[in-house]
Amino acid sequence: AQDEGPLPEVVDWKDPDSTIVHTEFTVETERGAIGTSGITSKDVLYLRNNLPSPDEDRVADRDSWEVSIEGVREPRSITVGELKDLGVETVATVLQCSGNGRGFFDHDTSGSQWLTGAAGNLLWSGVPVRNVVDALGGLEDGRNFMTSTGGETLPEGIDAKQVVVERSVPVDHAVEHAILAWEMNGEPVPRAHGGPLRVIVPGYYGINNVKYVKRVSFTEEESDAAIMRTGYRVRPVGVDGAPDQPSMWEMKVKSWVTRPLAEAGTGRVQIHGVAFGGFNALDSVEVSTDGGDNWQQARLLGPDLGRFSWRPFVLSAELEPGTYTVTSRATDAEGTVQEEVTAPNHRGYDYSGWRALAVDVTVV
Ligand code: MSS
Incomplete structure (x- = not known):
């Protein structure tokens, strides 16, 4: 893929050689830029x-950023500074856009043609x-969802419900696992990635991780914002979005190879990649060098950072000169195996099929 322009201003500090600029709103990580240490640097993060x-000035004084908490018995606005005294937890999570892999579908889809990044x-x-x-x-009675609202200034003259980033997730999962985060990889959350305060819903697709959150409301119903009601719904090609279709909530089990991507020298080749269980913990990952006819167990690298983290993997393979179709297939802790092919869906959400995620490698 080729850059469609320079890095957008809000992320002009990212590494241009490790990223692909799709639009002013979408920047992808190069497939080979994911390393083997398990954590993604902000310099390459999509x-x-x-x-x-x-704007920068709205987020300059981070501790004074306010979020309104509603649907609890004592609702009020609370600052980031005050939140820091209510407790702290650290969680490793995969952050993955609903549309990741859209470019692997055969049917036409609108939106950024993300590959793996x-x-x-x-x-x-x-x-x-x-x-x-x-x-x-505590929660008010009958609250079924946690509904979070992004703090962007909305364009004027448009119905707010059409554009606001507002997402609802099941309350039980939120109360058990979600955090309101002010730090990412040991630094204040960068503005582009949701600082001063971001909702993190481990195991759920990117869209549910609302950035610069200004309101967290425990609600009886899902939000009626377009992004919740009709957007981010899995539906057959050609069908309009509707609230009764599955929402992009729980992530699927997935993996892909990150190296080598085209060529390798003869002899011992270290095949690297990343694997995650999505909503469930990861169990294991296998690698094939012959397009899926034969599989070998790969070795998981580094520390286990928990149920919602990905794990780098490596398989050391002895390869003669020739062309190899290299791919990987993960299994989660419930025994669900990464799918071979992802069925078409209108918006082209989460292509996870190992067959299309394969790379052709020439060993010379
Ligand atoms: N938030 C807000 N506030 N806004 C916006 O726009 N987006 C989504 C999430 N959150 C938003 C939010 C999406 S859609 C995603 S993926 C994510 O986020 C991303 O992140 P980063 O940090 O990477 O940028 Mo798809 O499913």
């Missing part, structure tokens, strides 16, 4: 914005949502 990020694995620190709920008197 960007996906639905709206321009808030709308995904990263980050360490987030922040306060567990559960602590915030407890501090504000």
